[in-house]
Amino acid sequence: MARTRHPSLAHWGAFTAITEAGRLVGCEPFEPDPAPSPMLDSIPEIVHSPLRVRRPAVRRGWLEGRRDREGDDYIEISWDRALDLVSGELTRVRAKHGAAGIFGGSYGWSSAGRVHHARSLIRRFLFLGGGCVDQIGNYSWGAAQFLLPYVIGTTSPVSGDVTDWDSVLEHTRVLIAFGGIPVKNSQVTSGGAGLHNLPGWLGEAQRRGIKLVVVSPTRADIPAEMAAEWLPIRPNTDTALMLGMAHTLLTQDLHDAAFLASHCTGFERWAAYLRGDTDGQPKDAAWAAAITGIPAARIAALAREAAEQRSLLTAAWALQRAQHGEQPYWALIGLAAMLGQIGLPGGGFAFGHASLNGVGQPRRQVPGPEIPVPKNPSGLAIPVARIADMLLAPGTEYEFNGGRHVYPDVKLIFWAGGNPFHHHQDQNRLRQAWNNPETVIVHESLWTPLARRADIVLPATTALEREDVGGSSRDPYVFAMHRAVEPQGEARNDFDIFAELARRAGFGEAFTAGRDVPGWCRHVYDGMRAGCQARGVELPDFDTFWARGHAEVPPPETPYVLFERFRQDPAANPLYTKSGRIELYSEAVAGYGYDDCPGYPAWLPPTEWLGAPAAEQWPLHLLTNQPRTRLHSQLDPASLSRAGKVSGHEPIAINPLDAAERGISEGDVLRVFNDRGACLAGAVLDDGLSRGVVIMATGAWSDPDGPMDRHGNPNALTADIGTSRLTQGPSAQTALVQVEKYLGEPVQHRAWELPVLLSGAA
Ligand SMILES: Nc1nc2c(c(=O)[nH]1)N[C@H]1C(S)=C(S)[C@@H](COP(=O)(O)OP(=O)(O)OC[C@H]3O[C@@H](n4cnc5c(=O)[nH]c(N)nc54)[C@H](O)[C@@H]3O)O[C@H]1N2
Numbered sequence: 128m129a130r131t132r133h134p135s136l137a138h139w140g141a142f143t144a145i146t147e148a149g150r151l152v153g154c155e156p157f158e159p160d161p162a163p164s165p166m167l168d169s170i171p172e173i174v175h176s177p178l179r180v181r182r183p184a185v186r187r188g189w190l191e192g193r194r195d196r197e198g199d200d201y202i203e204i205s206w207d208r209a210l211d212l213v214s215g216e217l218t219r220v221r222a223k224h225g226a227a228g229i230f231g232g233s234y235g236w237s238s239a240g241r242v243h244h245a246r247s248l249i250r251r252f253l254f255l256g257g258g259c260v261d262q263i264g265n266y267s268w269g270a271a272q273f274l275l276p277y278v279i280g281t282t283s284p285v286s287g288d289v290t291d292w293d294s295v296l297e298h299t300r301v302l303i304a305f306g307g308i309p310v311k312n313s314q315v316t317s318g319g320a321g322l323h324n325l326p327g328w329l330g331e332a333q334r335r336g337i338k339l340v341v342v343s344p345t346r347a348d349i350p351a352e353m354a355a356e357w358l359p360i361r362p363n364t365d366t367a368l369m370l371g372m373a374h375t376l377l378t379q380d381l382h383d384a385a386f387l388a389s390h391c392t393g394f395e396r397w398a399a400y401l402r403g404d405t406d407g408q409p410k411d412a413a414w415a416a417a418i419t420g421i422p423a424a425r426i427a428a429l430a431r432e433a434a435e436q437r438s439l440l441t442a443a444w445a446l447q448r449a450q451h452g453e454q455p456y457w458a459l460i461g462l463a464a465m466l467g468q469i470g471l472p473g474g475g476f477a478f479g480h481a482s483l484n485g486v487g488q489p490r491r492q493v494p495g496p497e498i499p500v501p502k503n504p505s506g507l508a509i510p511v512a513r514i515a516d517m518l519l520a521p522g523t524e525y526e527f528n529g530g531r532h533v534y535p536d537v538k539l540i541f542w543a544g545g546n547p548f549h550h551h552q553d554q555n556r557l558r559q560a561w562n563n564p565e566t567v568i569v570h571e572s573l574w575t576p577l578a579r580r581a582d583i584v585l586p587a588t589t590a591l592e593r594e595d596v597g598g599s600s601r602d603p604y605v606f607a608m609h610r611a612v613e614p615q616g617e618a619r620n621d622f623d624i625f626a627e628l629a630r631r632a633g634f635g636e637a638f639t640a641g642r643d644v645p646g647w648c649r650h651v652y653d654g655m656r657a658g659c660q661a662r663g664v665e666l667p668d669f670d671t672f673w674a675r676g677h678a679e680v681p682p683p684e685t686p687y688v689l690f691e692r693f694r695q696d697p698a699a700n701p702l703y704t705k706s707g708r709i710e711l712y713s714e715a716v717a718g719y720g721y722d723d724c725p726g727y728p729a730w731l732p733p734t735e736w737l738g739a740p741a742a743e744q745w746p747l748h749l750l751t752n753q754p755r756t757r758l759h760s761q762l763d764p765a766s767l768s769r770a771g772k773v774s775g776h777e778p779i780a781i782n783p784l785d786a787a788e789r790g791i792s793e794g795d796v797l798r799v800f801n802d803r804g805a806c807l808a809g810a811v812l813d814d815g816l817s818r819g820v821v822i823m824a825t826g827a828w829s830d831p832d833g834p835m836d837r838h839g840n841p842n843a844l845t846a847d848i849g850t851s852r853l854t855q856g857p858s859a860q861t862a863l864v865q866v867e868k869y870l871g872e873p874v875q876h877r878a879w880e881l882p883v884l885l886s887g888a889a
Pocket residue numbers: 234235236237238243245266267268448543544545546547549550551552570571572573575587588589590621751752753758759760761825841842845859860
C-alpha cells in the first residue's frame with residue numbers, strides 16, 4: 128500500500144505523519160530530535176478516534192429551554208442550521224447585552240499550529256465583532272505573571288528566558304531546584320518542540336560534577352540523568368525554607384551587601400522582617416525547619432553552599448500555582464539577590480527548568496509565527512481562573528492587581544481550544560456555575576467533558592487535517608504542517624468556521640484580511656522571516672521552507688545570561704520596575720494593603736496545608752502535577768494514557784505507611800475526598816513520596832456521579848480560590864484530602880463514551 132509522508136508538529140514534538148489509504152498510521156519523530164516524546168504515538172488514535180465529533184450537534188434540552196447541561200442527548204444537525212443557530216445567538220445576545228454578555232476568552236492549549244490557534248482565532252473573531260469578556264493571565268504561571276513586573280519589571284524569565292544551559296554547564300556548581308526537575312514535563316512546549324535537549328543537558332551536568340539539590344515532596348522530581356540530594360519538603364512551604372536560608376545569610380554575614388545596595392531596593396525593609404523586628408519572629412533555620420520538615424542544620428548549610436560557589440536557584444511553576452503563590456517566587460528572587468550572583472554566568476535565579484521544553488535552550492530573540500489578534504474593543508476581561516466566581520456572582524466586586532472590578536453578567540459562552548472541565552479547580556462548583564448562562568457554544572474535535580456540556584457543538588479538524596505553520600519561541604525551528612488526511616466526518620477548520628460566522632455578521636473581510644488558509648500560512652511565516660531579518664537572521668523564502676518542512680534559527684553567538692547587562696551597569700540598563708532595580712520591598716504592592724500579599728516576600732500559611740487546623744480532618748496534602756502520558760486532558764483516551772491507569776482509574780501515589788494506616792494495598796481503588804467533592808483513583812504505593820502527601824496527575828476525563836468523579840480528575844477536589852488579591856491566579860496545589868479504600872460496587876467509568884446522538888431535522 129502506498130504511504131505518504133507529511134511534515135507536522137504537536138506541542139509534544141515535530142514529526143512526519145505517515146498515511147496509508149487516507150488514514151494516519153504513524154508519526155515518525157523529527158530526525159534531529161535527540162529525545163522524542165512517546166506521546167507522538169497517540170496522535171493516530173486520536174485523529175481516528177470513535178470519540179470524534181463528526182457532525183454539528185445541538186443539545187436537546189437547550190432546544191427545549193432547559194439549562195441543566197449534564198448528561199443530555201444531542202441532535203446532529205447540518206452545518207447550515209448550526210451556523211444559523213450560532214449567528215442568531217451571537218446577534219441576539221450582543222443586541223441585548225452588548226459585549227459584556229459574551230464570554231470568549233477560551234483559555235486552553237488547542238493546537239501547535241499558529242494559524243489555527245483556536246484561542247487566537249476566537250479572540251480575533253469576537254474582538255472584530257464588537258468585543259467580549261476576555262480572560263487575562265494563565266493557569267500556568269498566573270501568580271508570577273502579575274507579581275514579577277513589580278519585582279523585576281518583566282515576566283520573561285517565567286516564560287523561558289532564563290540563563291542558557293550553555294552557561295549553566297560551564298559555570299554553575301550547585302543547582303537548587305525547588306519543585307525538582309521532572310523531565311516528563313519537558314516533553315511539551317506551547318507551539319511545539321523540535322528538539323528535546325533537557326535529558327542531554329542533565330547528563331552533561333552530571334558528567335561535569337554539577338551538584339543538584341531537589342527540594343520536593345517527591346523523589347520522582349529527581350531526573351534519571353543526575354544524582355541528586357533529595358530534600359523532602361511539606362507542600363506549599365518553600366517560602367519558609369527560602370526565608371530560613373535568607374536569615375542564615377543575613378545573620379552569618381554571607382549576603383552580598385554591595386549587590387543589594389547597587390542593584391536592589393527595599394532590602395532593609397525585608398531584612399527587618401527576616402530578623403523578626405516586624406513580628407517578633409526571627410525567620411531562622413529552626414523556625415523554617417518546623418514549617419518545612421527539613422532539618423535546621425541542613426537549611427543553614429544549604430544557604431552556605433549556595434553562597435560559597437556559583438549557584439543557580441530554580442523554581443518549578445507549580446510552586447506559584449498555590450494559595451499565596453507569589454511568595455515563593457518573590458522569596459526566591461530575594462534569596463538570589465542576597466547571594467549576589469544575579470547576572471553572573473550560571474548564577475542567580477530561574478524558573479521552570481523542567482516546566483516546559485526549551486527553558487534554557489540557547490536561542491536568539493526572534494519572533495515566532497503568529498496570527499494577529501486585535502484589541503478587545505470592550506476592554507472587558509476577568510483573571511482567567513476566576514470564571515466560576517464570575518458565573519456564580521455576576522455584579523459582585525472583586526479585587527485584582529491594585530484595582531476593583533465587577534464581574535459581568537455573561538449570557539453566552541463561546542469556547543474553542545480548551546477544556547475547563549479538566550482544567551478548572553473545584554469542578555463541582557464549576558458544574559453548578561456552568562448552568563447559569565443561556566447558551567454555550569463549543570468547537571471541539573472530540574466529545575470531551577466540555578463538549579458534553581455545550582449547547583451547540585461544532586466539529587473542529589485536528590492539526591493533521593489542515594495546513595499550518597507552528598513553532599515556539601523556545602525552540603530553534605519553525606515548522607511547516609502539511610495536511611496529512613482529509614477532515615474527519617464533517618469537521619471544519621476553526622479558521623473557516625469563524626470566517627463564515629464573520630461573513631454572516633458582515634465582517635468577513637476584516638476577519639480573513641482577504642487571505643485563505645494557505646495565504647495565512649505564507650503570511651505568518653513571512654512575518655516571522657521579516658522579524659528575523661531585522662535581527663540579522665536569514666530564513667529561507669516561504670516556498671523553500673514549505674517544501675523542506677522546517678527552517679532553523681541559528682544559535683546565538685554567546686549564551687544568554689539573565690540580567691547580565693543590568694548587572695554590568697544598572698544605571699545604563701535599568702529594569703522596568705519603578706526604581707529600575709530589583710524590588711525586595713515594593714511600595715506599590717504594599718500600597719494596595721492586601722493582607723494576602725504584603726510589600727515584601729513573607730510566609731503566609733495557606734488555609735490548607737499540613738500545618739493547618741483543617742489537616743486534622745483532612746490529613747493528606749493532594750498535589751496535582753502534569754501527566755507523563757498526555758498533554759493535560761488531550762490524548763487521555765489513547766493507549767499510552769490508558770496504559771498508565773491503575774485498576775481503570777487515574778493513579779494516585781501514596782506513601783506505603785500512609786497506605787498501611789488505611790489498609791490500602793497497591794492497585795486498590797481509592798475514594799479521594801474532601802468537603803468539595805470526591806474522585807476514584809488507583810493506588811500506587813511510593814516510598815519516594817513524603818508522608819502525608821498524595822499526588823495525582825491532571826487530565827483524566829471526568830465522569831461525575833453526583834459530587835464524585837468515577838474516573839479520577841483531581842480537580843474534583845482542588846480549591847477554587849485566587850492565589851491572592853494581587854494576582855488572582857489558580858491555587859490548584861492547595862488542597863487537603865482524605866483517602867479510603869473504595870468499598871462500593873466496582874465502577875467502570877464512562878468518560879470515553881459518546882453522548883446519545885440523535886439524527887435530527889432540528
Ligand atoms: N489541578 C490542577 N489543574 C490544572 C493544573 C494543575 O497543575 N493542577 N494545571 C493548569 C494548567 S498549567 C493548564 S495550562 C491547564 C490546561 O488546560 P487546557 O489547555 O484547557 O487543557 P487541554 O486538555 O490541553 O485542552 C485543550 C482542548 O483543546 C482541544 N483542541 C485541540 N486542538 C484543537 C483545535 O485545533 N481546535 C479546537 N477547537 N480544539 C482543539 C482538545 O481536544 C482539548 O480538549 O490546566 C490547568 N489545570
